[in-house]
Amino acid sequence: MINTLGSFALSLGIIFAQIPTPTTPTPNSSLPLQPITEAQEQQLGLDDRLWGRPGQKGDKQALLRSIDNSLKYLRTSKAAEAYANYPVPGITLDRVRRSLVRFRQLVVNSRSAAQLKAAVRREFVFYQSVGHDNQGTVTFTGYYEPIYRASLTPTATYRYPIYRLPTDFESWQRPHPTRVELEGKDGLQGDKGPLKGLELAWLSDRFEAFLIHIQGSARLQLPDGRIMSVGYAGKTDHPYISVGREMAKDGKLPLAGLSIPVMIDFFRRYPQELSVYLPRYNPFIFFRDSGGAPAMGFTNVPVTAERSIATDKELMPPGALAFIRTPLPFPSGRGGMTFRRVSRFVLDQDAGSAIKGAGRVDVFMGTGRSAGDRAGVMKSKGQLYYLLLKD
Known part of the structure; x- marks a missing residue:
């Protein structure tokens, strides 16, 4: 997308x-x-x-x-x-x-x-x-382009941010920081590093926030009823890795028949596993407010x-x-x-x-x-x- x-x-x-x-x-x-x-x-x-x-x-x-x-x-x-x-x-x-x-x-x-x-x-x-x-x-x-509920301010419900592209990103030392270094194993430590103050929106579901990184854009339904569109702005230089294959390799889920609903159900039953598998996906995507524009390629x-x-x-x-x-x-x-x-x-x-x-x-x-x-x-x-x- x-x-x-x-x-x-x-x-x-x-x-x-x-x-x-x-x-x-x-x-x-x-x-x-x-x-x-x-x-x-x-x-x-x-x-x-x-x-x-x-x-x-x-x-x-x-x-x-x-x-x-x-x-x-x-x-x-x-x-x-x-x-x-x-x-x-x-x-x-x-x-x-x-x-x-x-x-x-x-x-x-x-x-x-x-x-x-x-x-x-x-x-x-x-x-x-x-x-x-x-x-x-x-x-x-x-x-596809997902639609998720989100907030422009953090609350007890909306805790998991997606981030804007840092203004000094081109000068970042390579290799770029890993996902854990940028947001922590729990996905909540971004304000303790170079992403502090770059939060664009917060989601209530950590896996949904992660899936926006996979899709590259999304539409966010805000608490006041407005729809905000976010699009790709940049990414770190780490190579792609399949989270699903990592889970299958560890015997958490069978690879045959693995689907989105199966993974969602697994992470809802075992939320602690999010901190095990999401950090393995090191590419980190940055976003921008696309002003209601359709998904762009x-x-x-x-x-x-x-x-x-x-x-x-x-x-x-x-x-x-x-x-x-x-x-x-x-x-x-x-x-x-x-x-x-x-x-x-x-x-x-x-x-x-x-x-x-x-x-x-x-x-x-x-x-x-x-x-x-x-x-x-x-x-x-x-x-x-x-x-x-x-x-």
């Missing part, structure tokens, strides 16, 4: 095995993206949500907004810098921008899925991610539910038009989740501290509890493609 945001599902160590459709190994896999053949294109299908299923409304306008957000980014100096040394031959800032402009025209003017599909295959080529196995297999997880544009993805920006083209094929979780209507394979156009607009390599994608699932429930159980296998106009 926000610059260095980590995958929520991966951070908790969740494992949900979903078997993808086999793909043909891609040649010259030293590059993260490879063009695919026309025969492979024929197997891709098309966006299953653009026009909607029978009896369902499509989300064409959401896709168009997401495209416009990417076009805004592609006009910036940050985009020019990102593409100056992009490693895949033929993928340039100008080509990515022209591809988005043309694709937008096709979405607006096409009267059916079949018409759009024919135009895309006539005018575009697909580049596939080599994945984590050099055969196109990509692991998909989900992330690495490209500094809003991310759109189920239309924005996070990838490794050292490998994948930022702001570009992409296409994913993977199972996504949907409410079953019985309090659970069911996975349904989707084929969907998305925009590559974000990055994540846990999203590294050609075989990782994080899908933004939206804002609030329902989005969080879906993000928390998502881990599936699939494929990732990028669309570019033919030369």
